[in-house]
Amino acid sequence: MSLERLPQQRIDEAVALLKRIEGEFAPAAFANSLGAEDMVLTDLIACHVPGIEMFTLDTGRLHEETYRLMQKVADRYDRPLRVYFPQPETVQQYATAHGVNGFYQSVELRKACCQARKVEPLGRALAGKAAWITGLRREQAVTRRDLPEHEFDAAHGIEKFNPLAAWSEAEVWAYLHAYGVPYNELHARGFPSIGCAPCTRALTPGEDVRAGRWWWEDPATRECGLHPARREKAAA
Numbered sequence: 001m002s003l004e005r006l007p008q009q010r011i012d013e014a015v016a017l018l019k020r021i022e023g024e025f026a027p028a029a030f031a032n033s034l035g036a037e038d039m040v041l042t043d044l045i046a047c048h049v050p051g052i053e054m055f056t057l058d059t060g061r062l063h064e065e066t067y068r069l070m071q072k073v074a075d076r077y078d079r080p081l082r083v084y085f086p087q088p089e090t091v092q093q094y095a096t097a098h099g100v101n102g103f104y105q106s107v108e109l110r111k112a113c114c115q116a117r118k119v120e121p122l123g124r125a126l127a128g129k130a131a132w133i134t135g136l137r138r139e140q141a142v143t144r145r146d147l148p149e150h151e152f153d154a155a156h157g158i159e160k161f162n163p164l165a166a167w168s169e170a171e172v173w174a175y176l177h178a179y180g181v182p183y184n185e186l187h188a189r190g191f192p193s194i195g196c197a198p199c200t201r202a203l204t205p206g207e208d209v210r211a212g213r214w215w216w217e218d219p220a221t222r223e224c225g226l227h228p229a230r231r232e233k234a235a236a
């Protein structure tokens with residue numbers, strides 16, 4: 001498969017940054033959401049950067065297709081994908097107080113659910129780490145237009161790297177196809193961005209790439225708390 005839509009320099013620069021993180025910011029961990037961008041990083045890290053740990057958050061509300069991809073990652077790569085789950089007591093209290101789908105009632109209850117199922121487990125996953133890595137890209141959302149490759153994550157008190165910040169969607173897909181990397185089946189069914197099943201829908205032609213996430217809310221609130229507003233520090 002041709003890589004004509006993806007300059008080799010893009011790949012080389014991403015691998016160089018990952019190796020720099022491995023060498024200068026250990027221990028570092030890659031938060032793998034299993035989205036298309038994160039499958040590029042999964043492949044790059046598994047093939048080139050043995051010192052970076054990979055983990056994912058299982059909120060308990062993921063699509064069956066995402067669980068199938070999780071299994072494919074475990075089968076394909078000789079690298080563990082550590083899975084973090086929410087605290088059962090917290091989820092139980094939320095469901096008892098607000099209902100299992102209470103997140104549709106208000107932004108506050110939606111954020112409380114994300115806090116319990118994503119943000120708190122992320123904090124446990126990042127405990128003791130010097131840096132973490134994400135597959136965020138600037139093109140993905142109005143809230144990500146100024147995304148740097150390297151920033152300081154004040155919420156967790158560690159460095160944060162976004163090696164694919166400048167990549168286009170076409171470049172992401174060029175990589176996945178060229179290297180035969182598995183990806184979520186839902187991408188072919190109109191889901192460019194995939195999160196929890198009850199909070200993600202397919203897009204109709206012309207809609208913004210993030211329009212299928214928490215679609216009932218104002219676009220300015222559509223973040224889950226994993227990537228809060230930044231306090232700027234020197235970019236790499």
Ligand code: SF4
Pocket residue numbers: 059061103110111113114115117118195196198199224
């Ligand atoms: S995306 Fe939806 S189901 Fe998942 S943690 Fe957030 S509110 Fe809960």
